[in-house]
Amino acid sequence: DAGVTQSPTHLIKTRGQQVTLRCSPISGHKSVSWYQQVLGQGPQFIFQYYEKEERGRGNFPDRFSARQFPNYSSELNVNALLLGDSALYLCASSLYGQNTEAFFGQGTRLTVV
């Protein structure tokens, strides 16, 4: 079975632009969470979706939004990009809620210039 897949793997954007990151969970997993990991720090929780509903939101500005589709894949959108948004964006899927075993993808490396 395929693991969690994220696309694209790398991305370069200019300040002020908008970006969409995509995540396909492991087959059968209905919960998807998004994390931001800045270099040298641990992942920071952004969103959790379960059964297509938002179940948790971290301390991120409204420029960050997400959604989950009927096939449980998910998109993370970031508007009005700032240099500080440069990070590794990780998607994790799990069978239940966020605090069961989560399986992470390889991440999308976003660079804002």
Place this chain on the structure above:
Amino acid sequence: LAKTTQPISMDSYEGQEVNITCSHNNIATNDYITWYQQFPSQGPRFIIQGYKTKVTNEVASLFIPADRKSSTLSLPRVSLSDTAVYYCLVGDYSYNTNAGKSTFGDGTTLTVKP
């Protein structure tokens, strides 16, 4: 939201047992303790999870004292490939509530030397 405290870094040698302790003084009744491993430019990988006492799997053991205010991840006979960052997480298991948020701290960077 329970905050965790771990050592920033640890060094070890191949073949030794490594114990990484995590402090979580404000752990709540519904919280579980989970440990992840992360290699550079990869997503974290689940190692082990527990609620109380001792949990063991094929790669690690997790020791949790009765008061649950700390936990210790034990890695037996480490090798060079165990060099990674290890994160201790504490979070609510009840996914039906928005309280179920896990927070990664900055982790413990373990360096295994030959």
